[in-house]
Amino acid sequence: MLVLWDIDHTLIETRGVGFAIYQRAFPTATGRPLDQLAQIAGRTELDIMRETLRVNEIEPTDDAIDSLAAALIQGYNDARNELATIGRALPGAAATLRQLATDPRVHQAVLTGNLRDVARIKLETYGLDTYLDLDASAYGDDHADRTQLVAIAQLRATGRTGITFDNAHTVLIGDTPNDIKAATAAGVHVIGVATGKSTADDLIAAGAPVALTDLTDPARTAGLILNPPGVV
């Protein structure tokens, strides 16, 4: 089973540090203060950067996007201590990843809207990177459309392992309706986890066959991952 974890509010939370980094990176990249940030929950960074540039009246050219991405990555690198002291891994996240990492039937990776380098910095900060195959993963700089990230991760995971992970053997875990919709549109299994802004009911309304309140029961979560409910 290929397990594709969302990162923010599923495995970790930066508790405001991510926003502070955006506020610092935006003027570095554009020479202007950040007046408005696009809605971010469940969206890819490419999508967020384009809209954020636009709502701040800057044309989202490839150069503008590249500059902002570079400033964000530098900002996360510079903020590792801040991330470590203010942010946290969510309760049960490390224990769940650790338990699944010992199961030979499971290959764990991420499917995240974060830029690849930002995802790596966040996971390293909380010691979660050791359980995840970051080369079998898909990121917010691979495609603006989250649904497209599913096939990208499946192909990379197959390239890494030699195992073909079809839709019946792929499960995505995330905290937003956008995670649920990406999984259902791609045709893979999905499990909601209500540790973000959305409630378990919200995630079920978005199409999740099951939604956990959190990751504090690793045995239950592992059981659901190995036998995900819902037809694919």
Ligand SMILES: [Mg+2]
């Ligand atoms: Mg999330």
